[in-house]
Amino acid sequence: xxxxxxxxxxxxxxxxxxxxxxxxxxxxxxxxxxxxxxxxxxxxxxxxxxxxxxxxxxxxxxxxxxxxxxxxxxxxxxxxxxxxxxxxxxxxxxxxxxxxxxxxxxxxxxxxxxxxxxxxxxxxxxxxxxxxxxxxxxxxxxxxxxxxxxxxxxxxxxxxxxxxxxxxxxxxxxxxxxxxxxxxxxxxxxxxxxxxxxxxxxxxxxxxxxxxxxxxxxxxxxxxxxxxxxxxxxxxxxxxxxxxxxxxxxxxxxxxxxxxxxxxxxxxxxxxxxxxxxxxxxxxxxxxxxxxxxxxxxxxxxxxxxxxxxxxxxxxxxxxxxxxxxxxxxxxxxxxxxxxxxxxxxxxxxxxxxxxxxxxxxxxxxxxxxxxxxxxxxxxxxxxxx
Numbered sequence: 001x002x003x004x005x006x007x008x009x010x011x012x013x014x015x016x017x018x019x020x021x022x023x024x025x026x027x028x029x030x031x032x033x034x035x036x037x038x039x040x041x042x043x044x045x046x047x048x049x050x051x052x053x054x055x056x057x058x059x060x061x062x063x064x065x066x067x068x069x070x071x072x073x074x075x076x077x078x079x080x081x082x083x084x085x086x087x088x089x090x091x092x093x094x095x096x097x098x099x100x101x102x103x104x105x106x107x108x109x110x111x112x113x114x115x116x117x118x119x120x121x122x123x124x125x126x127x128x129x130x131x132x133x134x135x136x137x138x139x140x141x142x143x144x145x146x147x148x149x150x151x152x153x154x155x156x157x158x159x160x161x162x163x164x165x166x167x168x169x170x171x172x173x174x175x176x177x178x179x180x181x182x183x184x185x186x187x188x189x190x191x192x193x194x195x196x197x198x199x200x201x202x203x204x205x206x207x208x209x210x211x212x213x214x215x216x217x218x219x220x221x222x223x224x225x226x227x228x229x230x231x232x233x234x235x236x237x238x239x240x241x242x243x244x245x246x247x248x249x250x251x252x253x254x255x256x257x258x259x260x261x262x263x264x265x266x267x268x269x270x271x272x273x274x275x276x277x278x279x280x281x282x283x284x285x286x287x288x289x290x291x292x293x294x295x296x297x298x299x300x301x302x303x304x305x306x307x308x309x310x311x312x313x314x315x316x317x318x319x320x321x322x323x324x325x326x327x328x329x330x331x332x333x334x335x336x337x338x339x340x341x342x343x344x345x346x347x348x349x350x351x352x353x354x355x356x357x358x359x360x361x362x363x364x365x366x367x368x369x370x371x372x373x374x375x376x377x378x379x380x381x382x383x384x385x386x
Contacts, residue, residue, distance in 0.1 A: 003036040005089040006086035006365065010042035013050040015233055016201060018117040021169050021357075022093055025049045028172070028358035030058035035362075036096055038087070042066050042074055042099055049233075050257065062175040076161045079103050086110060089365050093117065097133060097142075104141060111368050112142040115167075118280040119301060120158035122205070132317035134159050134236075143368070147281040148302025165364055166227045167304075170318060170357030171286045174263040183187075191250075193227045194332050197269040197293070199262055200276070202234045202243070207298070207319065211275040212246055212253060214324045226252060226275070226332070229265060233258040265292040271331055275324060276300055289313075289348040292341035296331045298324065310334075312343045 008026050013019045020038065030037040037059050044065040045052040055061045062081075066074040079102040082090070091113040094102060104112065114133075116123050124130050135141040137159060144164040146152040155164050189194045196215065200206040208230060215228045230253070234240045240255075247253045259265065262284070266272060270293045272288035279301030288295050289306070295313035297303045307313040314331040316323040334340065 003034060004089070004365075005036045005038070005087040006089045006091070007038040007040055007082075007085075008091045008093065009040045009042070009109075010093045011095045011099070012041055013045045013052050013055075014048070015051065015260075017280075018094055018115075019051055019200070021117075023054050023285070024170065024172050024354045025361065026059045027054075027056040028354045029362065032362075036060070038085075039063060040064075040078075040096075042078065042096060048075070052130045068152065069165060072161055074355070076100055080105075080117075082110075083155065084108070088287070088369060089113070091115065091145075091361075094123075100130075104136060110289040111365070112136070113145055113165075113364075114142050115145040115147065116155055116164075119146060119151065119154040119278050121154065122278060130158070134161070137161055137163065143364075145364075148213045148305050150301050151280050152307065160322055165315055166184065167360045168352065169281045169286060169362065170352050170354035170358060171283060171290055172354045174266075174290055176264050176267055177261045180264040180267065183264050184196065185209060186246075187227065187229070187268050193225045195268060196226050196228045196271050196273050196296075197231065197262075197265045198228065198273045198275075199231045199265075199287070200282075201232045202240045204238050205279075206232070206275050207277045208243055209246060209300075210319060210321060210324055211273050212243060214275070214328055215253060216250065217321070217325050217385050218328055222329075223333075226328075228253045229269075230255045231257070231259050231262060231265060241376075262287060263291060266291050269293050271296050273328075274303070275319070276303075277319060279303055281306065286348065286352045289344040289352065292345045294331060294340050296328055298322060306347075308343075308347075310340075312340065314345045330375050 002097055006023050026037050026039045029035055033194055035145045039059050041059050041063040047053050064074045066077055078099055082103045089111050093115050097114050101119055124133055137144050138161060142311050146155050146164045146166050147169050152164055152166050156162050198211055215226045219225045256354040274292045274297040276298055281302035285295055285306055292350050295307055298319045307315050309315045331354055
C-alpha cells in the first residue's frame with residue numbers, strides 16, 4: 001500500500017514555540033507507518049542553536065540552506081523539488097507560505113494548509129502579503145488552521161473569512177536531562193527564595209519589562225524574594241540592552257539565553273511566568289503545565305483558554321504592573337499549590353498532549369483527502385482564470 005506523503009514546511013527551526021511544535025508534530029505523525037513524513041526547512045539550521053537534532057530519524061528532514069533575506073535560488077529549488085515529490089499534504093507555518101507561490105499555481109493534486117501561530121495581524125502584518133494569503137484562503141486552495149478560540153477570532157476579523165479549522169497545539173511528555181541535578185542544587189540552595197522561570201525570545205511582544213518590574217517590586221516589598229531566570233534567544237538587541245539596564249546587575253534576575261533543557265528549569269521552578277502583550281497558544285505554557293509548574297500569565301491570546309484562575313494557574317486582570325504584581329503574590333502565597341500543579345498535569349494530558357494534536361491533524365487531512373479535493377481543484381480553476 002502506497003504511503004500518504006505529508007510535508008510540513010517552515011522557514012527555520014530556531015528555538016521558538018512554533019518551531020518546537022512543528023518538530024514534535026512531525027515526530028508524532030511519523031510513528032504511523034502509513035504516512036511518509038517530511039519536515040522541510042527553507043533556511044539552514046545549525047545543530048547547536050536550533051531544534052534540528054530533535055527531528056526523529058523516521059522523519060525525512062530536508063533543508064534548502066537559505067541564508068538571511070529572500071532567495072530566488074531557494075524559491076526556485078523548492079518549487080522544483082516539490083513538483084518532483086508532489087506531496088499529498090503540504091502544511092506550511094510562519095513565513096513558509098510565500099515560498100509556495102509557484103507550486104500553488106502549478107499543482108492541482110496537493111492539499112495545502114497553513115497554521116496561523118499568532119494573532120492574525122502579527123502573523124502577517126504586510127498588506128500585500130495579507131491580500132496574497134487571503135486570496136488563497138478565500139478560494140479554499142489553502143486551508144487556514146487556527147490554534148485557539150482567540151486566534152480564530154483574530155483570523156476572522158482580519159481576513160473577513162470564517163473558513164478556518166481549529167486545531168490546538170500540543171507537546172510531548174518531557175523528561176529531565178542529565179543537567180537537572182546540578183541545576184536543582186544551584187537554584188534550590190535555600191527556602192528563602194521563590195524560583196521563577198520565563199521562557200520566550202527577547203522580543204517586544206513577550207513584554208519581559210513588565211515581568212522584571214513586577215519581580216523587582218515584589219523583592220522590595222516582601223521578605224521572601226523571587227529569583228527570576230529568563231530563558232530565550234535575543235531577537236531585538238536594543239530591547240535586550242534596555243532590559244539589561246533595567247536589571248542593573250540585580251542578583252535576583254538572570255538571563256541565560258536559549259536552552260534545550262527547559263524541562264529542567266520548569267521542573268525545579270516554583271512558577272512559570274509569561275507577561276506577553278499578545279500570544280497565540282504558547283508552547284512554553286503547555287510545557288509548564290505538563291510538568292506541573294504553576295503558570296502566572298497575562299490574559300492574552302489563547303492563554304485564557306488554557307488557564308483556569310486558581311485551578312490550573314493564575315491570570316492577571318490586565319497587562320499593567322499592579323495587576324501582574326498582585327497575581328504574582330496571589331500565586332506564590334497560595335495555600336494549595338500541590339492541587340494546582342496536579343490540575344495542570346491532568347489538564348495537559350487531556351487537552352494538550354502532542355498525540356491529541358497529531359490525531360486532530362490526521363483527521364483533518366484524511367477528511368480532505370477523501371472528500372475535499374474537488375474544492376481544491378475548483379479553487380485552482382478559479383485562480384487560473386484571474
